[in-house]
Amino acid sequence: MTKDKWQNELQMIKNNRFIDRLTNYGSRVALQIGTKSYCYQELMTLAAEQAKAFESTSEIIWIETEDPLAFTISFLAVQLSGNFPMIGGNDQEIELQSLQITRTPFFIGLTSGTTGGAKVYYRDWKSWETGFKHIHQLFNFEQLEMIMTSSPLTTSLGLHTLCLALYLGKTFMKIDDVAILKMVDVPTTLFTVPTFLLKQIDMLTVSPHLKSVIFGGGQLSVHMLAQLRPKLKTVELIEFYGSSETSFISFQSLKHGKTDLSVGHLFPEVKIAIDNHHTLTVKSPYLFGGYLSSTKSSQPKQWVVDDLVAYESGRLYLLGRQSDMIDHAGNKVSPHDIEDIAKAYCQACVAFGVADPLYGQAIALLMVDPSHKSVLQKHLAQALPKYKWPQIYLRTEHIPLTKEMKLSRTQLATAYEKGEFDAF
Known part of the structure; x- marks a missing residue:
């Protein structure tokens, strides 16, 4: 491409700080797709060509593709055209015409729906840019040449990466197979969720060029870390805690192991308040722009998180989710109390609430490869008060996860109601 043509393409770029920054990287490699690479100049040219197809501006354009190249080009093209990219699965049945835009977003997203129905939200550029600057310094990204993720680009973690x-x-680079990690030949970090590596742990071998793995999208347990550490001996392991609405809240290095329930120290500029019920309120420059609805949308100054937490000696501890609590006969039951006992009698287990006309919610216990039900029930009876005993015992070959590789007790309850699990 001639210099003049490249400069003409740049004239299409509007007042977008993210796009402007990308144009400065020229011949650097932007995307690695298999054995083919695309430099920043090529990427911007492809996006500029696609942007010409949009006839209007200030409209929501839903990006549904999971293909990394097509997604990236579309995301940039929508921004270049003056429209607003929206990410998320097309199974949510969102009516775009009903969404009213009251300000200019960087993109519009869907929450994962792990605590209920997915919600449509704003994300502005400044909130992410502020976080990017801190990540670069905190995690020593200056040395890196490549950043990978295993998360779909239509999710918050995938798009963030x-x-x-x-x-x-x-x-x-977007990866779907851990086999890629042993072929890395430049300094690299991987953003992922623990379940991605654990599901392929027998095949997990990494290159010495893999410098760090950053876990998000769900809490990494002490047991999970013990499984992963032998496979990642030379890799720096980091865990962060946050959500679509808050972005980063806390982080921690796992160099010296992990304290049970700990999610580390607060991310720079994050301020928190915790009430007597362990409800967490977050105030930070990384907050999202609010939810969209057909009637109104407001910019939050702080955000109440669904999780229950404690804060001691400069560390945040994740006690559980409010939405995970089972409302059984007027009692709030933590599923973790049941799971801590039941896990000794199966490969994996999850407790969750299901609708019940008598108790409000009955307690269901879903297990993989369960054994000795009578012994388990006896142990539960000895360790827990009667109102915490499960009424429903179920078996499955594996615990279903969302496409973001997260556990959703709400979706498990729906699957139970559809008869997708066998009684045990």
């Missing part, structure tokens, strides 16, 4: 890589002028 893509935009972070592009913002820093690094090479981005």
Whole structure:
């Protein structure tokens, strides 16, 4: 491409700080797709060509593709055209025409729906840019050449990793198989969730060029870390805690192991308040722009998180989710109390509430490869008060996860109501 043509393409770029930054990286490799690479100049040219197809501006354009190249080009093209990209699965049945835009977003997203129905939200550019600057310093990203993720780009973690890589002028790569990790030949970090590596742990071998793995999307347990550590001896392991609405809340290095329930120290500029019921309120520059609805949308100054937490000696501890609590006969039951006992009698287990006309919610216990039900029931009876005993015992070959590789007790309850699990 001639210099003049490249400059003409740049004229299409509007007042967008993210896009402007990408144009400065020129011949650096932006995307690695299998054996083929695309430099930043190629990427911006492809996006500019696609942007010409949009006839209107200030409209929501839903990006549904999971293909990394097509997704990235579409995301950039929608922004170049003056429209607003929306990410998320098309199974949510969101009516775009009903969404009223009251300000200019960086993108519009869908929450994962692990605590109920998915919600449509704003994310502005400044909130992510502020976080990107801190991540670059805290996690020593100056040395890196490549940033990977295993999360779908239509999720908050996946898109966050893509935009972070592009913002820093690094090479981005989306992976679906851990086998890629042993072939890494440049300094690299991986953003992932623990279940991605654990599901393929027998095949997990990593290159010495994999410098760090950053876990998000769900709490990493002490047991999970013990399984992963032998496979990642030379890799720096980091865990962060946050959500679509809050972005980063806390983080911790796992170099010296992990304290049970701990999610580390507060991320820079994050302020928190915790009430007597362990409800967490977050105030930070990384908050989202609010939910969209057909009637109104407001910019939150702080956010009440669904999780129950404690804060001691400068560390945040995750006690559970409010939405996970089972409302059984007027009692609030933590599923973790049941799971801590039941896990000795199966490969994996999850307790959750299901609708019940007498108790409000009955307690269901779903197990993988369960054994000795009578012994388990005796142990539960000895360790827990009667109102915490499960009324429903179920078996499954594996615990279903969302496409973001998260556990959703709400979705498990729906699956139970559809008869997808066998009684045990």
